[in-house]
Amino acid sequence: MGDDRARMAMTQVLRRMRRGAGAAKRWLVPSMEEAAWRRACRIAERTPRLTPGEIELGPYALRYSDLLTLCPQWHDIFVLGSLAFEAAGQAPRILDCGANVGLASLFYKRRYPAARITAFEADPALAALLAHNLRANGAADVEVVAAAVWTEAGEIAFRADGADSGAVASLGGGGDGPAVRVPAVRLADRLASERIDLLKLDIEGAESAVLADCESALGNVNALLLEVHEFDENRRRCPELQQLLSRCGFTYSVTHVTPLPHRLPQRAPGGPFPRRAISWVEAVSAWRPQRA
Amino acid sequence: MIGAYRRARRKLGAIRRRLFEPPERAAWRRAWHQAEVTPRFAPGSIRMMDYNIRYSDLLSFCPQWEDIFVKRRLAFASASAAPRILDCGANVGLASLFFHRLYPQARITAFEADPALLAILSTNLSANGASAVETRHAALWTSTGTLTFQCEGSDSGMISSLPGAIDGRATTVPSLRLRDVIAEGPVDLLKLDVEGAEDAVLADCEPVLHHVKAIVMDLHEFDPAVRQAPRVLDLLTRVGFSYAIDEFVPLTWREPRSGAGTPFPGRAMQWAMTVRAWR
Numbered sequence: 001m002g003d004d005r006a007r008m009a010m011t012q013v014l015r016r017m018r019r020g021a022g023a024a025k026r027w028l029v030p031s032m033e034e035a036a037w038r039r040a041c042r043i044a045e046r047t048p049r050l051t052p053g054e055i056e057l058g059p060y061a062l063r064y065s066d067l068l069t070l071c072p073q074w075h076d077i078f079v080l081g082s083l084a085f086e087a088a089g090q091a092p093r094i095l096d097c098g099a100n101v102g103l104a105s106l107f108y109k110r111r112y113p114a115a116r117i118t119a120f121e122a123d124p125a126l127a128a129l130l131a132h133n134l135r136a137n138g139a140a141d142v143e144v145v146a147a148a149v150w151t152e153a154g155e156i157a158f159r160a161d162g163a164d165s166g167a168v169a170s171l172g173g174g175g176d177g178p179a180v181r182v183p184a185v186r187l188a189d190r191l192a193s194e195r196i197d198l199l200k201l202d203i204e205g206a207e208s209a210v211l212a213d214c215e216s217a218l219g220n221v222n223a224l225l226l227e228v229h230e231f232d233e234n235r236r237r238c239p240e241l242q243q244l245l246s247r248c249g250f251t252y253s254v255t256h257v258t259p260l261p262h263r264l265p266q267r268a269p270g271g272p273f274p275r276r277a278i279s280w281v282e283a284v285s286a287w288r289p290q291r292a
Numbered sequence: 293m294i295g296a297y298r299r300a301r302r303k304l305g306a307i308r309r310r311l312f313e314p315p316e317r318a319a320w321r322r323a324w325h326q327a328e329v330t331p332r333f334a335p336g337s338i339r340m341m342d343y344n345i346r347y348s349d350l351l352s353f354c355p356q357w358e359d360i361f362v363k364r365r366l367a368f369a370s371a372s373a374a375p376r377i378l379d380c381g382a383n384v385g386l387a388s389l390f391f392h393r394l395y396p397q398a399r400i401t402a403f404e405a406d407p408a409l410l411a412i413l414s415t416n417l418s419a420n421g422a423s424a425v426e427t428r429h430a431a432l433w434t435s436t437g438t439l440t441f442q443c444e445g446s447d448s449g450m451i452s453s454l455p456g457a458i459d460g461r462a463t464t465v466p467s468l469r470l471r472d473v474i475a476e477g478p479v480d481l482l483k484l485d486v487e488g489a490e491d492a493v494l495a496d497c498e499p500v501l502h503h504v505k506a507i508v509m510d511l512h513e514f515d516p517a518v519r520q521a522p523r524v525l526d527l528l529t530r531v532g533f534s535y536a537i538d539e540f541v542p543l544t545w546r547e548p549r550s551g552a553g554t555p556f557p558g559r560a561m562q563w564a565m566t567v568r569a570w571r
Contacts, residue, residue, distance in 0.1 A: 008328070008329045008330075008331070009329045012328045012329055045298055045299075084556070085555050085556065086554070086555050086556070086557060087555070197555075198555065222555065223555035223556070230536075230537070233534045233535075233536070234534070236525065236529065236535070238521070238522070238525065238537075239521070239522035239523075239525045239526045239529075240522070242519060242521065242522045243522045246519060251516055251550075251561075252519075253542075253550060253556070253559040253560060253561060253563075254513075254540065254542075254563055254565075255542065255559060255560075256540065257537055257538075257539075257540035257565060259536075259537075259538050259539075270369075271369070271570050271571075272368040272369055272370065272480075272481065272505065272506035272568075272570050273367075273368055273369070273506070273568050273570060274369055276536065276538060276568060277536060277538065278534075278536045279536075280536065280537055280538075282537070282540075285555075285556045285559055287550070287554050287555045287556060290551055290553050290554060
């Protein structure tokens with residue numbers, strides 16, 4: 001028993017030293033993505049919010065509308081690899097819905113230079129940045145569609161917030177400013193005509209309406225990366241969305257839940273769980289199960 | 293300039309939190325150090341703040357303590373000084389001790405299926421001034437009788453017939469219909485951690501759930517072919533609860549994960565999340 005304890009303590013000390021050495025190495029010799037992120041965060045700390053500008057991030061020169069939301073986007077996509085996707089071929093067909101300033105499209109382009117990508121962005125100001133960023137960083141062949149992804153084609157009222165939370169006005173959320181009319185495309189039409197290897201959908205609350213509208217066309221989709229925004233305590237979306245995925249033959253995995261305790265509206269006072277978040281974002285990956 | 297100031301303030305905050313750390317946190321850090329040199333599944337006892345606690349497996353005890361006492365995951369506000377609380381899946385009793393600390397007059401019943409854990413639970417409650425907590429040896433289920441339970445020795449024991457059942461010592465234990473327990477009277481808080489039985493048990497309880505004011509539940513997804521969370525959450529809405537999902541834990545150490553041929557290799561196929569439901 002005493003021997004065991006001594007041996008475990010020794011193993012423990014070794015393990016801790018190894019962990020410490022690993023952390024020190026990562027700190028001293030960060031990856032390109034990590035170094036770019038650290039630098040951007042340092043600059044963001046002395047940059048006022050919602051001020052457009054341009055920054056070098058690794059090999060990219062990127063225009064942004066708000067540096068403080070660009071940093072976590074870069075960290076998620078390029079440092080953590082949250083959108084990583086293994087395609088069957090070298091030229092996967094990808095729809096990037098809610099493309100913001102283009103990080104996801106650039107990420108896929110880097111991994112699959114021959115990828116055929118269409119990027120949708122509803123906020124007109126962001127769509128301009130998106131088009132510029134793709135052109136300036138060697139991804140000019142990504143098709144940019146300055147339109148909201150929605151259940152019908154035409155026009156729709158959209159409330160931009162200048163950063164990463166603009167949303168279709170009828171869904172609530174978005175910024176405080178007035179809603180603007182923006183073009184809308186019906187995603188179901190896009191899916192009906194071709195096979196899609198990856199549908200990346202981050203459309204701030206519109207996902208349940210849009211995917212329900214797409215149900216009959218989802219057979220053309222091979223994989224999905226989905227952000228489910230749960231902002232309304234009287235109308236939750238996760239159950240129906242997950243049931244829809246199962247019904248359409250997908251296997252899915254919830255990969256991340258981000259509680260948003262500071263998002264308005266907050267929990268009414270009283271009640272059994274004061275100060276707990278009532279809004280959250282759930283990241284779901286879905287794919288076709290492998291045939292045994 | 294602003295950046296440097298912010299960084300300095302953050303650093304100072306971290307140092308202050310380390311120097312004046314709350315006793316719950318200090319006890320937790322000490323327990324971790326001890327767990328690192330303690331073999332798995334070796335029962336023992338440990339001093340945590342003013343508690344003297346027996347455990348069956350120190351390594352699974354530490355995150356339990358962190359969740360309940362450091363992060364106060366089970367904290368809840370009650371209008372009554374003597375709320376009625378059902379602690380379903382009580383393990384070694386941390387949740388009941390926490391509730392008892394929060395509401396010394398609370399009327400708590402703690403249910404635990406694993407006979408070895410039940411013995412530890414009873415000792416912990418009586419040794420730490422919470423002998424008023426009623427303990428019952430039962431797996432909460434849809435019928436009262438007996439069933440086969442996989443005893444794992446720490447915090448993952450579960451009913452053998454459910455998907456995702458882990459390897460363990462199959463033991464016959466008494467089962468108890470939760471519906472009958474709830475039907476006895478109003479429940480202020482239902483704390484439910486029943487390792488995969490959530491859907492079956494709650495569906496059975498649907499007609500009596502109006503007796504329950506609030507729920508804190510660990511909702512597990514063990515079976516990639518049959519997901520239960522959508523059904524459970526829909527049920528909560530149907531019986532008039534609002535809910536929110538808070539902590540989320542992908543169980544990446546549980547096989548199988550998504551395969552190498554899929555678009556997203558290595559994804560956890562099993563996970564657990566904390567659901568809070570209120571009126």
